[in-house]
Amino acid sequence: MGTAILENPGLGNVLASDGPATVRSLPHALELPEELQALQNTPVPASLKPAVEPAALHHRGFDDTEFWRRVPAYREVSRATFLDYKFQNKQSITAIDQLEKALGSLVSREFLEDVRAGIERAPMNLRLSPYTVSRIHWENPYADPIRIQFVPVASAQLPDHPRLSLDSLHEQADSPTPGLTHRYHDKALFLPLDVCPVYCRFCTRSYAIGGDTDTVSKARLKPNTARWHAAIAYLASRPEIEDVVVSGGDAFMLPAAHLETLGKMLLAIPHIRRIRIATKGPAVSPMKILSDHAWTDALLDMARRGRAAAKEVCLHTHFNSPTEISSITREAMDLLFREGLTVRNQSVMIRGVNDSAPVMTELVKRLSYMNVSSYYVYQHDMVSQVEDMRTTVGATCEIERRVRGSTAGFNTPLFVLDCPGGGGKRDIHSHDHYNPVTGISVYRAPSVCADKIYLYFDPVGLLPREGRERWARPAEHAPMMAEAVAAAGLSHLRLAVQ
Structure with missing residues (x-):
């Protein structure tokens, strides 16, 4: 042939x-x-x-059009202006009235009122970059995967699961000093600040990130020298810690000088071998990498100093939908790749965003095409007021089966569940028992706590009728959990507090 x-x-x-x-x-x-x-x-x-x-x-295919001109507020904005990170910061939308003014006649009055009501109930404040606003197809906002992530609508909101708690992962319980979590033996999570370039509706740290809302009063993690020094002192005192994740908030929001200082302090600790800078920035404001030269230089210089000391400094980012990616994104990722910086992606499985094998496969392949390695896909955490965004464990397991084998193994993400109650990340398939009727899955994390078990709960609305009816009766809750633990053969272990 x-x-x-x-x-x-x-x-x-x-x-x-x-x-x-x-x-x-x-x-x-x-x-x-x-x-x-x-x-x-x-x-x-x-x-x-x-x-x-x-x-x-x-x-x-990477969108290289001037797509932002579809939005009335940006119709006359030049490419040079739109690609300036200062424009993105200054023109961020933080209130429904600003969003209404920006969109003009693109959306209906009914939709805007739906958003207004959604914001009043949400645990996260509204914050959108012009880039994010421009990537949303406002002609059909209810179905748009980017809108779903950032702009709440009251009509989609569902009752929280009966077993939900605000800090479902118990990060604060593993915090020796404010802004530092030490759960895994050799890894720590450092949160130097509590602000982000955008606010995700599904943020697992809604207990601290983004300022108070009408429904949540939050812990404070403002940049503070004394707090940072306390965290560094703890890290230096723990010789088993080799891996530090710098998150927040979002490292994108650290001034270049602060990022440089933080890097120098962490690299000075002999036993720390790996530093991960975590940011959603490339997905929501990729032009910062191209135009904020001081910040990008600080990041790349940290990586160069790390390599000189035989230590890894890499960037961990957070794309959830292929539609978040444009030619601007690719240009930014190309710059980092040419400079030798490793970039990995962590996604969240979100209903209506990426909860299908074709969409998840396209996301993984598009990321790998611009040299971003897919690291994790997280099962959606149990977060207040976002029950409409969660999927079942069974659905995620099936998507994983279909994604695996579609591309090289090193570019295939590990699908994980971060156990409520502080068990940490587990392979989504590694449950000791899963009941699709009650939606209860049972996990163990022996390396974290050998005598505890951890339960995750599927959204009640996605369960079959029998399961929905049982969850509607509070007296059934404890028996359902006991049944799941017994079916796993783990009744001799303690149930993690949730």
């Missing part, structure tokens, strides 16, 4: 099954040095595969 060319505007010609006979006649010329030019005349072997469908390469 020969080869053929499928025309695919925007993605380039695709090699298929009846076409060019030699390397020279391929759609994309190979740039070879003179000593390898003979390769150009090599015949192309007959293909054993069917023609490549254009859709199979959709992940290679």
